[in-house]
Amino acid sequence: MNSIPIRLKFSLWAAGLAGVMLLLYSAGTLAFVYGKQIDAVDQELAGEAKHIADLDRQAPPRQTADEIMQHEPWLAYALFDGTGAARRRSSGLPESVAQTALERVRPRTVRTATYSWRIGAFRQGDETIVVAYNLTEIRGIVANLLTGYGLTLPLTLAVAGVGGWWVAGRALRPVRELTSAAERVQAAHLAQRVPVPKPRDDIQRLALVLNAMLARLEGSFNQANRFAADASHELRTPLTIIRGEIERMLHTPGLAPANENRLVSLQEEIDRLDHITDHLLLLARFDAGRADLSFAPVDLSDLLRGVCEDAELLATAQDVTLQAEIAAGVTVAGDAGHLRRLLLNLLQNATRHNRPGGEARCTLTVTKGKATISVANTGPGIPPAMRERIFERFSRGDASRTDRKSHGLGLSLCREIVQAHGGTLVLGPERTDGWTEFIAELPLA
Amino acid sequence: MRILVVEDERKVASLIESGLRERGFTVDLCHDGDTASLRLATETFDAAIMDIMLPGRDGLSVLRKLRAEKNTLPVILLTARGDLNERVEGLELGADDYLPKPFSMIELVARLKAVLRRRTGVGLTVQQFADLTVNTATREVRRGDVRIELTAREFALLECLLRTPGRALTRVEISQSVWGHQFDAGTNFVDVAVQRLRRKLDDPFARKLIQTVRGLGYAIQADA
Numbered sequence: 001m002n003s004i005p006i007r008l009k010f011s012l013w014a015a016g017l018a019g020v021m022l023l024l025y026s027a028g029t030l031a032f033v034y035g036k037q038i039d040a041v042d043q044e045l046a047g048e049a050k051h052i053a054d055l056d057r058q059a060p061p062r063q064t065a066d067e068i069m070q071h072e073p074w075l076a077y078a079l080f081d082g083t084g085a086a087r088r089r090s091s092g093l094p095e096s097v098a099q100t101a102l103e104r105v106r107p108r109t110v111r112t113a114t115y116s117w118r119i120g121a122f123r124q125g126d127e128t129i130v131v132a133y134n135l136t137e138i139r140g141i142v143a144n145l146l147t148g149y150g151l152t153l154p155l156t157l158a159v160a161g162v163g164g165w166w167v168a169g170r171a172l173r174p175v176r177e178l179t180s181a182a183e184r185v186q187a188a189h190l191a192q193r194v195p196v197p198k199p200r201d202d203i204q205r206l207a208l209v210l211n212a213m214l215a216r217l218e219g220s221f222n223q224a225n226r227f228a229a230d231a232s233h234e235l236r237t238p239l240t241i242i243r244g245e246i247e248r249m250l251h252t253p254g255l256a257p258a259n260e261n262r263l264v265s266l267q268e269e270i271d272r273l274d275h276i277t278d279h280l281l282l283l284a285r286f287d288a289g290r291a292d293l294s295f296a297p298v299d300l301s302d303l304l305r306g307v308c309e310d311a312e313l314l315a316t317a318q319d320v321t322l323q324a325e326i327a328a329g330v331t332v333a334g335d336a337g338h339l340r341r342l343l344l345n346l347l348q349n350a351t352r353h354n355r356p357g358g359e360a361r362c363t364l365t366v367t368k369g370k371a372t373i374s375v376a377n378t379g380p381g382i383p384p385a386m387r388e389r390i391f392e393r394f395s396r397g398d399a400s401r402t403d404r405k406s407h408g409l410g411l412s413l414c415r416e417i418v419q420a421h422g423g424t425l426v427l428g429p430e431r432t433d434g435w436t437e438f439i440a441e442l443p444l445a
Numbered sequence: 446m447r448i449l450v451v452e453d454e455r456k457v458a459s460l461i462e463s464g465l466r467e468r469g470f471t472v473d474l475c476h477d478g479d480t481a482s483l484r485l486a487t488e489t490f491d492a493a494i495m496d497i498m499l500p501g502r503d504g505l506s507v508l509r510k511l512r513a514e515k516n517t518l519p520v521i522l523l524t525a526r527g528d529l530n531e532r533v534e535g536l537e538l539g540a541d542d543y544l545p546k547p548f549s550m551i552e553l554v555a556r557l558k559a560v561l562r563r564r565t566g567v568g569l570t571v572q573q574f575a576d577l578t579v580n581t582a583t584r585e586v587r588r589g590d591v592r593i594e595l596t597a598r599e600f601a602l603l604e605c606l607l608r609t610p611g612r613a614l615t616r617v618e619i620s621q622s623v624w625g626h627q628f629d630a631g632t633n634f635v636d637v638a639v640q641r642l643r644r645k646l647d648d649p650f651a652r653k654l655i656q657t658v659r660g661l662g663y664a665i666q667a668d669a
Contacts, residue, residue, distance in 0.1 A: 232525040233498055237454045240547035244460040247550055250661075251612060261660045267617045268632065274547060275629035294533070310598070310624060317633035344627055407629070 007168040014164025015157045022156050026149040030142060037138045041118045042107045049122035049131045052077045056088060056129070065090040074134040076117070082126040090132070093117065098130040109135065174203040182210060190218040221288065228284040235277050243270050272407070279409035283393065286416040293335040293420055297445045300330045300371055304343055304364050311347035311362075319356040320377070322347070325363040330371050333445040334421050342417045343373070345410040346438055350377035353436070370423070371444055376437035382427065390427055391415045418442065446561065447471040449488075451481040451495040451504065452523070457546075461494060464550035465557075478502030485511055490518060492561055494553070497524040497535065505534060512539040519560040523548065545626065552622050555608050574610050575667040577646075577654055579603060588650055598623060599642050606655065606665045613658035639663050 052069070056079055059068050065088045069075055076090030078098035086095050097110050098119070107120030110132075116139060117132040174197055181194040193214060196207040249255070250263045285291045308324040315322035332339070350360040358378035365372050382390055389395045394408040418425040418440050428437030448465055452458040453476045462472045473490070475481050478499040485493065485507070497504035508520055521542045522535045535543055541560045544553055562570070570582040578587045584600055586593045595603065605622045606614060614622075616632035619639075628634065639655060647653045656666045 236525045236546040237457060241454070241456045241460060243547040244457070244464070244550055247618070248460070248464070250615065251609075257660055264615050264617075264661060267615055270547075271617045271621075271632075272629065274626070278626065279629075310627070313634040313637045314628065316637045341627075348628065410629075 007165060007172060010168035010171075011161050011164035014167075015161035018156050018160030019153065022149070022153055026146075030145055030149075033145065034138070034142055037141070038109075038118065041133045041135070041138070042120065045107055045118065045120040045131050045133055046122065048072075048075055048133075049120070049124070049129050052131060053079070053122075053124045053127075053129050064088070066092075074137065076132040076134070078130045078132075080128045080130070087127070092134075093119075093130070093132050098132070101130045101132075102128060175206070178203065178207055178210065185214060190214065190221050224284060225288040225290060228281060228288045228290065231284065232281050235281070239270065239274055239277065243267070243274075246270065276407050276409065279407065279413050282413055283409065283416065286413075286420065291338075291416070291420055293338060295333050295335060297331050298334045298336045298339055300332050300334075300339070300373075300442070301326050301328050301364060303336065303340060304362070304373070307340060307343040307347060308362055311344065311351065314348060315351045315360055318351045318354060320351045320354045320358050320360050322351065322360045322362065325361075325365075327364050327366060330364055330366055331445040332371050332421070332442045334442065338417045338420070342414050342440070345414050346373070346375040346440070349410060349438070350375050353377065354379040366444065369444060370441045373440040373442070374428070374437055375440075376428070376435050378434055379436065381434060381436050384430065387427055387430070391425075414438075414440075446491045447473065447489070448557070449473045449475065449481065449484060449490045449493040449495075451475055451478070451493060451499065451507070453477060453496060453499050457496075460550070461553065464554065468554055470557075476500075478504065478507050482507050482510055485516065485518065486514065491565075492519040492521070492557060494521045494523065494557065497522055505538060508535065508538045508540055517564070519564045521553070521556055521560060549618055549621055551608060551614070551618060555605075555622070572607050574607060574665055575652065575654060576650075577665075579607060586646075588646065591649070593645055595642070595645060598638065599645070602638055602642055603646070606663060610665050613656075613661045613664040615662040619662065635663075 052075070055068050056065075056077070065077060065079075068088075069077065069090060076093040078089040078093055078095065079087045080098075080102065081087050084102075086098065089095060089098065092112070092114060094112060097112055097117070100110065101108070101119045101121040104121065107118055110117050110119055116135040118135055119130055119132040121128055121130045178194055185192045185194065193211045194207050196211065197204050246263055246267050250260065250267070255263075282291070304324070304326050308322065308326070312322050347360070347362060350362070354360060354377050360375070360377040362376075363372075363374045365374075386395070391411050391414075393412045395411075415425045421442050423440060423442035425438065425440045428439050431437070446469075448470050450458055450461050450465070450472055452461065452474075455476070458474050458476065462474055465472045473484070473488075475484060476499075479501040481493075481495065481499070482502055495504045495507060499507075502510075504522055504524075508522070511518065511520070519541045520539070521544060522540045523544050523546060524535075525546055541564070542556045544556060570580060572579045572581065576589045579585075581604065584595075586595055586600065586603065601623045602619065605619055608614075608622075616635040619635050620628060620632050623638075639657075643653075643655050647655055653668045654665055656664050656668065658664050
């Protein structure tokens with residue numbers, strides 16, 4: 001149901017409502033017309049009873065009822081004497097039918113094999129005369145009305161449907177215009193606003209609300225933008241000072257070994273903080289849409305080979321064997337610095353979340369016109385519950401918040417980098433052999 | 446050697462100042478771009494270390510004016526890391542080197558010396574320690590008469606250790622200097638790299654040069 005456009009829904013509703021209205025109206029008029037006709041017939045019956053009784057009395061005994069009624073063929077009658085026997089009877093009115101009228105006070109409608117009758121019984125002295133009025137003509141009127149309504153129904157449905165479509169189209173036009181205007185307001189043109197229509201109606205309100213929302217969005221966007229620029233400077237100045245002072249103290253002669261150890265530990269923490277700052281600021285830049293990527297053809301094969309050489313040191317330090325299969329001459333259009341960071345982060349992850357004696361494998365291939373980088377590793381793997389959240393900030397695959405080497409920003413940054421290059425980064429399907437694989441696809445240059 | 450340090454953050458400025466003084470440089474400080482521009486135009490320095498983000502005229506603009514005046518003074522720019530565009534612009538404007546914050550004084554001094562050497566031709570391209578000879582221009586490494594082949598990273602590691610002969614460098618300092626700011630996976634890999642360098646530089650020889658300083662890091666030091 002959700003896929004039906006509002007305009008069509010509106011049109012269907014209009015047609016449906018018009019149809020129901022017409023049906024109710026038809027039923028109402030038919031019942032009314034028929035009722036009126038029957039009332040008239042009932043009144044006529046009483047009058048005709050006296051008239052027919054006179055005719056009957058004056059007619060010769062041999063004359064049949066049909067002959068007596070030859071000038072009023074829509075009427076039939078049966079005359080019962082005091083004993084209840086039919087003295088004279090129209091052939092179209094079976095005696096059994098006529099008998100039933102005797103039991104009733106009010107006229108009623110009866111259907112025989114040939115016609116529908118309205119029959120009533122009237123006492124004339126000792127005798128009772130049963131008069132029947134042939135309803136064929138009235139039924140004909142009703143049938144004609146019914147045919148008329150039947151022919152009108154499809155026309156009404158069509159008019160209501162098309163009308164509904166047209167009205168809905170007119171009513172929805174400002175909404176459509178608003179939609180496409182809102183679509184045009186992309187992240188880069190957040191300063192734009194949707195046009196506000198003049199009439200003070202629902203649509204104007206919608207436009208105003210939309211504009212207020214855009215203003216708020218623009219505000220927070222600009223704030224994020226400023227944050228990315230300012231925080232960079234503001235965070236790095238104290239880091240520089242702390243780092244410099246630690247270094248100075250470390251290289252002061254005559255330092256007690258215990259203090260030396262403390263300073264080395266502090267230096268490592270500052271380094272860690274520095275890396276987290278780096279990642280956060282880069283993510284902030286990506287969020288603010290000002291990552292300032294400088295695109296140029298990058299020999300991904302060369303880049304990856306270099307990164308693997310460095311990553312091999314990491315792997316060896318973690319007692320992990322790193323294997324690389326790199327197709328030659330794969331070139332993509334990209335920002336070499338960011339791509340390097342991407343590859344390093346992926347390889348670092350592969351060695352970090354591994355087990356002693358484990359393996360890591362990195363391959364670069366060209367598949368389906370894309371540069372495909374696969375980085376796989378043995379190790380504890382990623383719990384199924386975490387698979388969805390692995391690219392979120394500060395999330396960690398092994399859910400071990402105690403793993404101090406990982407700050408959980410690397411993968412989200414990786415994904416931002418890949419997406420900025422028009423590519424995709426996904427976690428490979430779950431495997432039973434204990435390997436975890438990340439696959440990055442980048443468009444070729 | 447007289448160096449002009451242009452840095453608006455006083456603490457960073459004094460850090461650089463004392464670091465350079467300890468190593469025998471004469472240091473002049475100034476804290477904004479306009480003063481820097483004026484002093485560079487009227488006084489003589491051997492090099493300048495300049496922050497990009499400055500009050501008044503910014504570092505890039507000071508540099509642009511300097512080069513427009515045909516002044517070839519060696520300049521090292523300092524800036525917050527990650528501003529790749531600033532870096533590219535800085536180098537295009539004629540900066541001699543670029544160092545991202547937070548930086549290490551050891552690194553800054555090494556870069557400064559390299560820049561001065563390139564510009565003035567003064568300073569040694571050949572460094573010697575015990576029987577070790579390292580030519581930073583040709584990248585040739587010898588122990589005595591034996592030539593030792595090193596990869597680019599191994600050479601950078603050796604060069605880094607040779608900056609402070611007899612004094613230990615920590616793993617973080619080594620990692621920063623040789624690998625830049627790329628690994629955030631701790632510093633264990635420095636041990637692996639040092640072991641590999643040792644295999645080539647020390648293992649074939651009786652006299653070991655690379656020493657492990659417990660709890661601190663590594664040093665180039667001739668063992669007894």
